[in-house]
Amino acid sequence: MSLLEVDHVVVQFGGVTAVNEATFGAEAGTITGLIGPNGAGKTTCFNVISGLQRPTRGQVRLDGRAVTRMPVHRRSKRGVGRTFQRLEAFGSLTVRENVRVARDIAGGARGLVRRSGADVDALLERVGIAAYADERADSIPTGTARLLELARCLAGSPRLLLLDEPSSGLDETETDAFGELLRDLASDGVAVLMVEHDMDLVMGVCDTIHVLDFGTVIASGEPADIRTDPLVQKAYLGYSDEGGEGDSWDATLADLPPVAHLDRGHEDDLTTVLPIADGRSAR
Amino acid sequence: MSTFIAFTIFGLFSGAAYAIVASGLTLTYTTTRVFNIAHGALGMVMSFVFWDVSVRQGLPPLPALLLVVGVIAPATGWFIQRFVARGLGDAPVSVSLVVTVALLVACIGTAQQIWPPAARTVKPFFPNSSFTIAGTNVTAHQALTIVLSGVVAAGLYGLLTRTRVGTAMRASVDNPELLRLFGGRPDTVAALSWAIGTSLAALGGILLVSQVGLDYYALTLLVISAFAAAVFGRLKSLPLTFAGGMALGLAEAYAKGYLPTDGLLSKVGNVIAPLFLFAVVIGMPQTQLRIGQVKGIVTAPVPSLRASAGWGAALVLGMAVYTAGMGEADLLLLGTAATYAIVMLSLVLLTGYGGHVSLGQFTFAGVGALTYAKLDEPNLVGLLVSALVAGAVGALVALPVIRLTGLYLALATLAFAVLMDKLVFQADFAFGFGGALTAERLSILGTRIESTQGYVLVMVVFFVLTAIALLTLRRGVLGRLLIALRDSPAACGTLGLDARWFRVGLFGLSAAIAGLAGGLFAGLRGTIGAADFQFFSSLTLLLFAVVFGVTSVTGALLGGYGLMQLPVQQSENPGVAGLLFVVISVAAILLARNPNGIASYVFRLGRLLEERYGTQVRARVPDLAGLGLPGRRDRSAATSAQDEDVWDEDADNLALIGDPGHTRSLEGTDGSPASRVDGRPEGPEGRGAHVAARG
Amino acid sequence: MSVPILEVVDLHAAYGRIEVLRGVDLAVPRGAVMALLGPNGAGKSTLVKVISGQKKATSGDVHLGGVHVRGAQTEELARLGLCTVPEGRSVFPNLTVQENLTLMSYAGVSAEAVLETAFAYFPRLLERRSQLAGTMSGGEQQMLAMSRALASDPALLLLDELSMGLAPLIVEELYDTVGRIAASGVTILCIEQFARTALKVADYAAVMSHGRVVATGEPGEILETMSDVILGGAA
Missing domain, CATH: 1.10.3470 (ABC transporter involved in vitamin B12 uptake, BtuC)
Structure with a gap:
């Protein structure tokens, strides 16, 4: 039994169906990627899982128990933590205070029984934003704010971590470190479910990937299978901007008459002229 | 038929x-x-x-x-x-x-x-x-x-x-x-x-x-x-x-x-509209939590306990000197100002820290006053009970609309204020229609405070104690939670906070502070009636709080004094009575986007003075920063100006004493209290390579 | 060569402290279709926002048909014949198809003429004229959005990421429409992250990266220059 099961969830806004019979899950100790074009319903799925959006139909289960109608804060007490695509840091507070708030909330009435979350500064250190500890959260760079949201989640020692585009705003080194951190968390037994546009990261760290299109899961599997799945390529990688540049340009160019083939020896010169190389997805 | x-x-x-x-x-x-x-x-x-x-x-x-x-x-x-x-x-x-x-x-x-x-x-x-329809006369109108x-x-x-x-x-x-x-x-x-x-x-x-x-x-x-x-x-x-x-x-x-x-039911006919409003507000579907913004409000730094205690003591001492030999009428006015200032402290908690608007805050003071008068226990226990009853009523108002936020919560308080004004306060079991109740002066530990001057000083002490309690709360765990909840209810929810009960508690606490002020006010005045707590007072109260700064204790103090002055000035200058309302409204409209209000300019002035004269003054008076000596200025100035002047100095030092790491936060507010980031990078580093140029 | 319809000179723009456009120079000749390509985050959409008046530039100039328009209001530009189709669903979801079309008449062509052109070109929209736009499929909504470009006879058409999140077949159809609009002599600046379809209809192409236009030329040349870079970088 998976830690998280999303079972035939449908979400309709007025007449528009944002999520259509989506079924997928996440296992403890693994990293699961949720990818798909814009408007495919990924964030809506996260809202349904975390309790901010009630589905029109379908069920969400944690440890086999339905939580579909459970309010947000009680799901959190059951170990669901999430970050936001559009940031939700507490802007008037410093970075350290942000995490303290999370720790205070997590402690709650059961604070005495439960492990009171890690020490705040150690958490900031762990996600790599200790240098910003005394900055106000509305004055830090986006990437840092995303890491802050992660640190805030971790203060509650979640069992299921929902990360909505966590790496956008991070540079390459930071992204690599972030990938390490995710691996680390998974090996601690946390189930990580992540919506992410950086294909290198997704392909690199995920154990399983679900592809969402028009609110429906069109493919699930290991990164290697997803990469070669013709359905995914057709519906997603080749035509939408959601893929990392590498994949999408590959797919784009594959359809064009052959041009001067890649010569990796030129890489260095060319990137100085056209520094697209590190132009990672920033959305 | x-x-x-x-x-x-x-x-x-x-x-x-x-x-x-x-x-x-x-x-x-x-x-x-x-x-x-x-x-x-x-x-x-x-x-x-x-x-x-x-x-x-x-x-x-x-x-x-x-x-x-x-x-x-x-x-x-x-x-x-x-x-x-x-x-x-x-x-x-x-x-x-x-x-x-x-x-x-x-x-x-x-x-x-x-x-x-x-x-x-x-x-x-x-x-x-x-003309006539079915035997009934219908006017053309x-x-x-x-x-x-x-x-x-x-x-x-x-x-x-x-x-x-x-x-x-x-x-x-x-x-x-x-x-x-x-x-x-x-x-x-x-x-x-x-x-x-x-x-x-x-x-x-x-x-x-x-x-x-x-x-x-x-x-x-x-x-x-x-x-x-x-x-x-x-x-x-x-x-x-x-x-x-x-x-x-x-x-x-x-x-x-x-x-x-006759009886209470006869009055219900007059309050069908607020009852209907309350009912439909309760029936509104749950509001979705808004997500998608990092907004912080830059507010004045929270002074340390030592600093606030020092300035509180200075205020009480200053008032003791100032009120010596003052006439009864002026003393009553000062007491009224203290009442307003304490009610505004309740708004600092609710609106300044919590981000909720109450359109009926003065009504809670009325509940406190009513309880105090009815209870006829003019001592600390009676005062405490008055505050608790007001707090319970406040929680009760928030309870039915527990699922709602913002506008609907404010409308519920408005409906409540009108109901109390038109129905409850005028009922026979309360003040009675056009009637009044008598209330005794407060006794503390068996000592009845007879003199009005003494009573006003006691009110000032209550203001100071409430302010210190509020600032202590703000510095602690609950204060952080309040700010967090104001900045992002959605994030608090996903972190495990049940915002709804927290909000009810916040409303209750805020109403209790207002009720405390009401109880003190009843004791000050001796006789109070429904006319003292009309719903309209809550609206002017809100405006003064916003104009003078709803995020700081200094703002509440200045606002309380200003609100007391309004009717005084209106009766002294009847020719411009209406104009004064317009002036304060225009000020509120101009300052509404900056919740720190006039107090923030006072703080800024303080920093300026400190930069220019701080060292010289400190050299001469070594302990100024810790306690302050509010007698430095010319006391022959007009009463109101003088009083505020004293407080300008207080405010300066409040800001100065605050955590130096935070003083910078006052800069760059300039009317834009909430800086929105909207998921876009806005950091100091040159992260251009990763800038999301598109939403 | 006559005055270019669109000329952008040393344009800078920033979000907060981060500069997104760092000196963009670009000219689109009258009657041409230009594809503006480049990776995510290069500043393409910001450029569209500045040209269309939705975002203030920090410095630099924008000329439309030789007239300096930096700082002009979005709606004034729209009434003067700049038709911008922003990324995402650019229709009003809670209005009916017909009401959406009615609003397109602000650009100068009468409502009747807009309806006639739109229904003639997309009979599907005629069938659904009383349906709320938000309840239609993504492709149908994009047809509705394109109707504005088709029917309002713009001096310059700005298309931002037309293909985003749409199925390939629909994208093909949309670009057929773009081709048809181009054939009628309308100048088009077409922003795409994915080159293939856009380059089919383009006369010229430009590449943006890190807030600058780093290359312009014929589609063939551009593709050649770029493919090396892109493939090298993706490794």
Whole structure:
């Protein structure tokens, strides 16, 4: 039994169906990627899982128990933590205070029984934003704010971590470190479910990937299978901007008459002229 | 049977007028996202204008109606959109509430200034014509009103569905930015909807004025009916809004007709509208948590315990010196100022820290005063019980609307304030209609505080203690949680906080502070009545709190003093009584977007003085920074100026003593209290390579 | 060569402290179709926002048909014949198809003419004229959005990420429409992250990266220059 099961969830806004019979899950100790074009319903799925959006139909289960109608804060007490695509840091507070708030909330009435979350500064250190500890959260760079949201989640020692585009705003080194951190968390037994546009990261760290299109899961599997799945390529990688540049340009160019083939020896010169190389997805 | 028909016709008449007013409110709200608290007040002003042009200047009624509804009201609406309400739809709900409350007070001030109190009457239209339906007499005025409501309904329907500009109005709700790309002008659309909205407020007001009478407050209060009808229409459906207005009119008519004519129930007929409003607000579906912004509010730094204790002691000492030998009347005024200042502390907690707006905060002080007087236990226990009862009532108001936030919570407090004002406070078990209760001065540990000076000092001590408690709370775990909840309710939810109960607790605590002030006030005055706690006081209280700074203790102190001065100045200068309302409203409109208010300028001034003279002064008076010596300035100045001057110094030092790491946060507010990031990178580093150029 | 319809000179723009456009120079000749390509985050959409008046530039100039327009209001530009189709669903979801089309008449062509052109070109929209736009499929909504470009006879058409999140078949159809609009002589600046379809209809192409236009030329040349870079970088 998976830690998280999303079972035939449908979400309709007025007449528009944002999520259509989506079924997928996440296992403890693994990293699961949720990818798909814009408007495919990924964030809506996260809202349904975390309790901010009630589905029109379908069920969400944690440890086999339905939580579909459970309010947000009680799901959190059951170990669901999430970050936001559009940031939700507490802007008037410093970075350290942000995490303290999370720790205070997590402690709650059961604070005495439960492990009171890690020490705040150690958490900031762990996600790599200790240098910003005394900055106000509305004055830090986006990437840092995303890491802050992660640190805030971790203060509650979640069992299921929902990360909505966590790496956008991070540079390459930071992204690599972030990938390490995710691996680390998974090996601690946390189930990580992540919506992410950086294909290198997704392909690199995920154990399983679900592809969402028009609110429906069109493919699930290991990164290697997803990469070669013709359905995914057709519906997603080749035509939408959601893929990392590498994949999408590959797919784009594959359809064009052959041009001067890649010569990796030129890489260095060319990137100085056209520094697209590190132009990672920033959305 | 014929009485039933008579009631029905009367109900349909007032229902039609409510529907007209409410549809204007709904139209403005749906197209600009500004809920206009001043909608009824605009109708009131327009009714006075109508009286002016028709009765005073002698224009026949129908041309006068056309002039007001067709020209003056739309022009006013246009003006308000251009210069007051522009861009308000994107601001936090608390800002648009404060601005429209300011507009309401400005309307009342304007009316009082131009048309000072006097007996005025407006006759119904066609006063001598009537006809009979089913044995019941129907006046032409009633028929006209009902017909006009139909015309308005049809006209609005036609406008919104059959014309391009009407379509643009609906489009600008969805996506104003896209409308601009289409070539439409959202500002013009908003101005048009304000123009039509104000017109409809005017029409409804003028149709009702012969019934209600030309009164600043009665006509303004009609807006409660419009609010109820508009909320019944979920603030978007015009047909439902019309239905709500009609239902309310009928309910009122039947209540007047069939409820017993004495006892508490007889009064219920007067408060059908707030009851209806409360009921429909409770029935609103749960508001979705808004997600998608990092916004912080830059506020004054929280002073350390030592600093606040030092300045508190300085305040008490200063007041002891200042009040020595002062006359009874001035002492009572100072005591009143202390009451206001403590109630404003409750707003600092609720609005400044918590981000919620209460439109009935002074009513909680009334509950405290009532309890204190009824309890007749003039000691600390009695005072504590008064505060607790007020707190419990506050929690009870928040409880039914536990699922709702922002606008609906504010409307619930407004409905509550009107209910208390019109029904409960005037009931026999409370103050009684036009009556008053006596209250004893407080005894502390068996010592009765007889002298007014002593009592005022005790009130100042209570202010200081409450302020210190508030600042301690703000520094601690709960304070952090409050700020976090204000900044992002969604994130708090996903971190495991049950925001709903937290909010109820916050309302309760804030009401308890107001109740404490009320209890002290009752003891100060000796006799208190319902007239001391009219709902309107809560609105001016809110404005003064915002103008002087709703995020700091200093702001509450200055605001309390200012609010006390308002009636004093008004009675000393009756010629500009109304104008003073307008002035404070304009100040509130200008400062609404900066919650730190005048206090923040005081802090800034303090920093400036510190930079320039701090070292020299400290060299001469070594302990100034710790305690302060508020006697440094010329004491021969006018009383009010002098008092505030002392506090300027206090404020300076409060800011100076605050954590130096935070003082920078005052910079760069400049009227933009909330900096939005909206998921876009906005960091100091050159992260251009990773900038999301697209949303 | 006559005055270019669109000329952008040394344009800078920033979000907060981060500069997104760092000196963009670009000219689109009258009657041409230009594809503006480049990776996510290069500043393409910001450029569209500045040209269309939705975002203020920090410095630099924008000329439309030789007239300096930096700082002009979005709606004024729209009425002067700049038709911008922003990324995402650029229709009003709570208005009917017909009401959406009615609003397109702000650009100067009468509502009747807009309806006639739109229904003639997309009979599907005629079938659904009373349906709320938000309840239609993504492709149908994009047809509705394109109707504005088709029917309002713009001086310059700005298309931002037309293909985003749409199925390939629909994208093909949309670009057929773009081709047809181009054939009628309308100047088009077409922003795409994915080159293939856009380059089919383009006369010229430009590449943006890190807030600058780093290359312009014929589609063939551009593709050649870029493919090396892109493939090298993706490794």
